[in-house]
Amino acid sequence: MDTRAQTPQDFAVGVSVLLVTIIGVLAFVQGSAVGVYESPDVQRNQPIADRAATYLVENHSVEGTRNLIRYNTSGGVNASLNKDVASHSGTLGGVKSSAGLDTATQRRTNASLNVTVVNASSLKAGTRDPAVDGHGQRLAWGPSVDGRTNVATTSRVVKLTNATDQCDPVCWLVVRVW
Numbered sequence: 001m002d003t004r005a006q007t008p009q010d011f012a013v014g015v016s017v018l019l020v021t022i023i024g025v026l027a028f029v030q031g032s033a034v035g036v037y038e039s040p041d042v043q044r045n046q047p048i049a050d051r052a053a054t055y056l057v058e059n060h061s062v063e064g065t066r067n068l069i070r071y072n073t074s075g076g077v078n079a080s081l082n083k084d085v086a087s088h089s090g091t092l093g094g095v096k097s098s099a100g101l102d103t104a105t106q107r108r109t110n111a112s113l114n115v116t117v118v119n120a121s122s123l124k125a126g127t128r129d130p131a132v133d134g135h136g137q138r139l140a141w142g143p144s145v146d147g148r149t150n151v152a153t154t155s156r157v158v159k160l161t162n163a164t165d166q167c168d169p170v171c172w173l174v175v176r177v178w
Contacts (some may be wrong), residue, residue: 005014045152045177048111049134053154053175055099056115064159069104069173071133071160081115089177112140114176120169128174131167153178171172 060077070076084094092113098100102110106150117139119131130140145151156173 005133022105029031031118041136041150041178042152043055045111046154049152049154050173051094052099052101052113052115052177053156053173056175057156057171059098063123067156067158069158069160070162072162076161078137085141089112090143103156111177112143114140114145116140116174118159118174119167120171123172128172131171145178148178151176153177 056077057067057069060069060075060080062070071078074077081092084092088094092115093102095115096111098112101113101114116128116130118128122129122131130138132138154175156175157170158173159167159170
């Protein structure tokens with residue numbers, strides 16, 4: 001007659017399998033347990049920030065390269081965003097329109113947008129201060145995000161053409177939406 005009961009090893013394996021299953025379900029379910037604590041504004045604006053960043057990288061990249069952004073050239077990001085800010089009273093209305101982000105409905109407001117290029121030395125120091133080009137211009141466009149809460153942020157790793165030592169080795173293109 002076999003009188004063997006559950007051993008501590010059986011119990012440990014069973015509990016481990018149960019815990020891995022529960023953690024896996026929580027990690028892969030849309031709007032997981034962590035998402036409940038995010039602001040609804042951030043959840044609503046995150047796709048807008050993602051789309052704007054993707055639009056900027058795709059439309060200002062050097063042909064045939066990945067994430068190498070034209071900076072001080074014809075059709076470069078600097079000239080394009082400076083023109084956009086000047087023609088839309090300090091906002092990035094042209095980027096929002098071109099990227100399809102200017103649709104306001106009852107459920108979605110017309111979001112504000114800020115684009116900043118942050119260089120590697122700022123990131124190493126633990127800040128996200130805008131880079132400064134060779135002419136002393138800060139690489140930030142759109143309204144300031146200082147003092148704002150519930151800001152959705154998306155970053156893309158990029159390099160800039162025709163920029164003096166700004167992206168050594170890389171920069172971040174940071175898009176903020178509120």
